[in-house]
Amino acid sequence: MRSLVPFAAVTTLALAAAHATPTHAQEPEERKTGVARRDGRLLISLGLQDLFKAQDAQRLLSGFTSRVLVRVAVFRVDQPEPVAQSMRHTEIVYDLWDEKFRVRRFEAGGKMETRAAATAGEAIDLATALTAFPIAALDRLEPGITYRLSVRADLNPISQELLADVRRWLARPSPRSRMGSGESFFGSFVSVFVNPRIDESERQLHVVSQSWVEPAR
Amino acid sequence: MRSPTLFALLVLLPSVAQAQLSPAPVGSGAAQPDEFAPSYTIERIEVRGNHKTRTDLILREVALSPGDTVTADDARVERARLHLLTLGYFLDARLSMIKGERRGGAVLVIEVEERGTIILNAVYLGTSEATNVWGGLDVSERNLLGRGLTLGAGFVSSTRPQVEGAKPALAFALRMAGPPRPRGLLLSGSALFSQGSEFFRARGPASEPAPADFVAVNLRRAGGVLGVGAVLSRTAYLSAEGRFEAVHAELPTLLDRDLGQGQSQPIAFLVREGSSRLGSLALTLDFDSRSDPVLPRAGRHLVLSVEAATPACASQYTFVKVTAQGSLYFPLSVGHVFGVHGLLGGLVGDAPYFDRFFVGDLNLLLPPRAFGVNFSTQPSRDFLGTAVADHRYDKLAGRLLLEYAVPLWRRHGLFYRGDAFAAFGIFALTDPDDVSRHGASLGQRLPADLTADLGLRLDTYIGIFTLSVANALGRLPL
Numbered sequence: 001m002r003s004l005v006p007f008a009a010v011t012t013l014a015l016a017a018a019h020a021t022p023t024h025a026q027e028p029e030e031r032k033t034g035v036a037r038r039d040g041r042l043l044i045s046l047g048l049q050d051l052f053k054a055q056d057a058q059r060l061l062s063g064f065t066s067r068v069l070v071r072v073a074v075f076r077v078d079q080p081e082p083v084a085q086s087m088r089h090t091e092i093v094y095d096l097w098d099e100k101f102r103v104r105r106f107e108a109g110g111k112m113e114t115r116a117a118a119t120a121g122e123a124i125d126l127a128t129a130l131t132a133f134p135i136a137a138l139d140r141l142e143p144g145i146t147y148r149l150s151v152r153a154d155l156n157p158i159s160q161e162l163l164a165d166v167r168r169w170l171a172r173p174s175p176r177s178r179m180g181s182g183e184s185f186f187g188s189f190v191s192v193f194v195n196p197r198i199d200e201s202e203r204q205l206h207v208v209s210q211s212w213v214e215p216a217r
Numbered sequence: 218m219r220s221p222t223l224f225a226l227l228v229l230l231p232s233v234a235q236a237q238l239s240p241a242p243v244g245s246g247a248a249q250p251d252e253f254a255p256s257y258t259i260e261r262i263e264v265r266g267n268h269k270t271r272t273d274l275i276l277r278e279v280a281l282s283p284g285d286t287v288t289a290d291d292a293r294v295e296r297a298r299l300h301l302l303t304l305g306y307f308l309d310a311r312l313s314m315i316k317g318e319r320r321g322g323a324v325l326v327i328e329v330e331e332r333g334t335i336i337l338n339a340v341y342l343g344t345s346e347a348t349n350v351w352g353g354l355d356v357s358e359r360n361l362l363g364r365g366l367t368l369g370a371g372f373v374s375s376t377r378p379q380v381e382g383a384k385p386a387l388a389f390a391l392r393m394a395g396p397p398r399p400r401g402l403l404l405s406g407s408a409l410f411s412q413g414s415e416f417f418r419a420r421g422p423a424s425e426p427a428p429a430d431f432v433a434v435n436l437r438r439a440g441g442v443l444g445v446g447a448v449l450s451r452t453a454y455l456s457a458e459g460r461f462e463a464v465h466a467e468l469p470t471l472l473d474r475d476l477g478q479g480q481s482q483p484i485a486f487l488v489r490e491g492s493s494r495l496g497s498l499a500l501t502l503d504f505d506s507r508s509d510p511v512l513p514r515a516g517r518h519l520v521l522s523v524e525a526a527t528p529a530c531a532s533q534y535t536f537v538k539v540t541a542q543g544s545l546y547f548p549l550s551v552g553h554v555f556g557v558h559g560l561l562g563g564l565v566g567d568a569p570y571f572d573r574f575f576v577g578d579l580n581l582l583l584p585p586r587a588f589g590v591n592f593s594t595q596p597s598r599d600f601l602g603t604a605v606a607d608h609r610y611d612k613l614a615g616r617l618l619l620e621y622a623v624p625l626w627r628r629h630g631l632f633y634r635g636d637a638f639a640a641f642g643i644f645a646l647t648d649p650d651d652v653s654r655h656g657a658s659l660g661q662r663l664p665a666d667l668t669a670d671l672g673l674r675l676d677t678y679i680g681i682f683t684l685s686v687a688n689a690l691g692r693l694p695l
Contacts, residue, residue, distance in 0.1 A: 063314030063323060065254060065290035093289045095255050096316045096323060104253050114253060160508070162299070 028206035033149060035212055041134045042084075042141060044072065044149060044209070048128040051153045051205045057120045060101070066092045068127040069154045069201070074136050077146045077211055084136030090127035092117075103127065128153065143216040149209035154201035163200065254289035257314060257323035266329045269363040270306050274396065275327060278304065279312070287314075287325070301329065304396070306360045308332040334360040341373045343584055345593035347416060347428045351375035351386065353587060365396030373587040378414055380594065382469050383433035386413030388588035401448075408441040409462075413590040415570060417484050420475040423607035426595040432469040434486050438571070438589070439463050440495070454503040460524075461531065462495040464488065464569065487570035487610060489533060495569065496530030499523065507546060512622070512636050512674055514554055518544045526568070536566025556620040558642070564612040574614035576605075579644040581670040600667045601643075603660030604651075611646045618642030618668070625673075634676035641669045 034045030048070060060066055068090040073082035089106040101117035103126045117123040141147060261283050264272045279297040281287065287294065294312050301310035309330040314323040341353035355371025369392040377385045388411030395404040414433040421430030440462025447455050466488045473481040500523050507516035522540045526532040540562040547555045562574050576597050577583040584593045596606040620640040626632070645665040652662050673684045 059311070059313070062312070063257065063289060064294055064312065091253070091290065093254055096257065096314060097255070097320055102253055156295075158295070158299075162296070163508075 028150070028208050030210060031151075031207040033151075033209035035149075035209070036132065037138055038132070040138050042074070042136045042138055043132040043134055044130055045132060046130045046151060046207075046209070048130070048151070048153045048205055048207070049124055051128055051155055051203060052124050053203070056155060056203070057124060060092055060120045060123060061094050063094060063096050067156050068092070069157045070128070070130065071152050071154075072130070072133070072135055073150045074141070075148055075150060077148050082150075083147070084140050086133070086135045088130070088133070092123045092127060094120075138217065141214045143214050146211050146213050148211040151205075151207050151209070153205040155203040157201040160200075256286050256288040256321075257317070258321055259283050259285050259287060259325050260317040260319070260322045262325045262327065264327045264329070267331065267363075269331055270329070270360060270365070271363045274363070274365050275301065275329065279327060281325060287323075301327075304360075304365065306331060306334055306365070334358060338369060339371060339587075341587045343592065345584055345595060346426045347380055347383075347431070347594040348378045348386075348592040349376040351587070351592050353388075355390070357392070367392070367394040369393075371588065373590065375413070375590075375592055378416070378433065378592070379428040380414065380416050380431045380433045381429070382435070383414035383416070384412065384435050386590045386592065387411070388413065388590050390588050403446040403456075405444045405446070406441060409588060410437075410439045411588050411590055412437040415591055416594045417469075417486060418474060418607075419469075419471055419484065420477075423604070424596055424599060426593070428594055431594050432471050432484070434469065434488060435467040436488065436571075437465040452504055452506045454505070456501045456503070458499045458501070459530070460495070460497045460499065464493045464495055466490055466493070487568075487573065489569075493533045494531055495526060495534050495572075496532035497524050497526035498530060499525075507544075512624075512634055512676060513544075513546045513556075515546050515548045517546070518542075524572075526566070526572075534567055534569055534572075536564055536568035536572070538562070538564045538568065538572065552624055554622040554624075554636075556618075556622065556640075558616075558618040558620065558640075560614065560616040560644075562614040568612075570610040573610040573612060574646060576609050576611075576646055579614055579616050579646060580666060580668045581640070582668055597666045601660070601665055603664040603666065605646065605664035605666045608646045608648075608664050611648045613647050613649065613652070614645065616642060616644035616668075622674075632675050636674045637672070638674060639669075639671050641667070643667055 031046065036043045036045070051068065056066075068088075070088045070090075071085065072087065073085040075082050086108045088108075091104045093102045093104075094100070095102065101120065101123040103115045103117050103123050104112065105115070105126065106112050115126055117126060135149070259281060262276065262279075262281065264275050267275060276282075278300045280300075281293065281297065298310050298312055301307055307329045311328045313326045313328070315326060317323045335356060335358050337354070338357055339353075339355035341351060341355075343352075344350050351373060352375075353371060353373030355369065357367055357369035359367045361368045369390075371390045373386065373388050375386040377383060388409065390407060390409045392407040393405065395402075412435070414435050416428070416431040416433055418430055419432045421427060440460065442458050442460045444456055444458035446457075449455050466486070468486055468490045472484060474484050475481050502521045504517070504519040507513035507518050520540075520542045522538075524538045526534050526536050528535065540560070542558075542560045544556060544558045547557075549555055560579075564573060571589050575586060575591065577585050577591060577593065580597050582598065583595055584591075586592075597608070599606045618640050619642060620638055622636045622638040625635045625637055643665055645663050647663055651657065651664075654662060675684065
């Protein structure tokens with residue numbers, strides 16, 4: 001059997017595998033998180049300022065709204081389903097003429113507050129620093145059980161609907177000849193780009209907290 | 218915590234918070250001005266970073282003009298940025314504002330970072346029992362002269378097939394299309410020249426691919442397609458194409474198939490000898506609600522196509538070909554995806570063989586055609602014991618494929634995303650005469666076979682491609 005295919009296939013598979021990092025191997029960094037209990041609620045304190053890189057801080061001056069979505073979930077370490085979750089959605093706007101930042105934060109339960117910030121750093125802190133941030137009612141946590149937090153922050157998230165639209169626009173432009181199959185012997189190419197900048201958000205940050213054993217009450 | 222829990226966190230979190238998110242992420246609707254988000258009147262627009270791409274093309278995509286009022290959270294702005302990125306001309310695109318000359322006024326600044334726009338559409342490379350080697354390439358420039366025009370060209374060439382009377386294959390294709398746009402019409406055109414051979418069995422059992430058992434029809438095709446497409450809705454796309462080809466066929470001297478025991482029958486070459494013309498009009502309706510065109514996680518995709526060739530299109534072949542293809546994708550709990558793919562096709566009339574349903578295009582275990590040229594005499598394996606090995610070009614076709622896909626990685630270097638997939642299915646290929654043949658068994662009336670595929674779908678900086686080992690699997694001796 002004369003065939004170049006197995007060699008080509010194996011070579012390309014090996015190249016792909018060499019570049020591949022399995023999805024489940026991209027484990028989030030563990031980050032020290034303050035955990036407190038007050039008024040029957042579990043509160044956490046955590047800094048996520050590194051969601052922003054230097055160029056992102058500069059882009060806060062663009063005059064257009066920047067958005068930060070922070071999602072937090074509490075898990076028992078031995079179970080995959082979250083015990084409780086919470087979120088904060090923040091909008092940052094720089095007023096070109098007043099030359100100041102406005103920050104609006106929405107939290108789970110419908111709470112909303114608007115703050116002013118003098119600098120980009122202050123606006124970023126308001127969006128990414130969780131200080132005594134309520135996560136769950138304490139009665140949802142069992143004493144003696146080990147828990148952990150998973151936190152994901154997204155800069156400028158895009159709706160799933162728009163994301164799907166965008167990917168379909170990408171698929172359409174390639175003209176295909178009706179006169180012949182475009183398939184190759186060992187595979188097929190589709191003449192579209194999927195730009196890595198078109199993702200669920202411009203940047204994501206995943207961290208997990210240290211684990212803790214919930215004390216008796 | 219190196220446990221299944223950690224993996225579950227990443228899988229669960231996005232969906233968990235999506236349901237809770239009361240203020241919608243950008244893009245879910247037009248922004249309403251409020252006290253929080255100031256509004257500005259655009260005094261002028263500056264485009265920066267476009268060394269090749271024309272400024273008017275960028276401004277057309279952005280769809281904002283001087284005099285327009287935009288709010289800081291205007292959904293049109295993010296859409297405009299995404300439109301620019303979907304063109305495929307830019308690595309990045311950013312919109313920002315700087316203070317204008319009068320209070321409340323602003324200058325809209327569009328900064329783009331251009332990228333290479335020559336991409337690889339296909340690589341053709343292979344061997345078969347009949348053809349020692351064939352190879353070719355198909356490439357496109359997607360931003361010709363900075364005007365957003367797509368110009369693509371490809372070729373495939375082969376050694377002389379070992380079938381008596383066959384000639385080496387050589388095919389060229391040229392394609393051109395207007396700028397890709399989510400709104401409005403997309404104009405396209407393509408041209409094809411090909412010459413090569415198709416192989417018809419003259420003797421021997423149907424399951425044998427021996428080239429000595431075949432005779433060759435030498436065919437030359439030259440023609441083109443003009444098309445226009447329109448977006449009907451978020452999920453529907455309609456296109457119309459007109460096609461014309463000049464065909465020249467040389468038939469072999471041997472016109473009958475030796476059936477053994479002194480019996481023979483005329484070979485159906487399915488093409489007019491000498492010169493002929495083929496003209497057709499086609500309509501294609503595309504419903505696409507997939508989450509992604511290449512590595513979908515959910516949604517469905519349905520394509521309905523009707524092509525009619527009539528004397529009114531200056532055609533000497535008269536036929537109507539209808540094809541329906543559908544795919545459904547179901548996300549599974551661990552991030553895997555289950556897909557169901559169906560195809561049904563029917564043809565009425567005297568279509569030339571190259572417009573009929575070809576076994577190599579249905580059976581993933583056989584080499585498919587390149588630019589309409591076939592290089593192989595290999596029949597379908599006939600795992601089900603039907604008469605499928607004797608069927609190559611037919612008028613009726615159907616296929617059902619079940620596919621399981623596993624995401625392998627995301628965002629890593631040159632290979633941006635990758636899925637491993639395995640597919641298994643069944644296809645049938647027959648002719649109305651066979652279906653209605655008296656005294657024939659079900660396997661003769663409805664020849665069917667199993668098919669399978671295994672491979673990777675890769676999403677890379679130079680395009681998206683599928684790497685499959687099905688064809689190699691199909692040639693393993695069992």
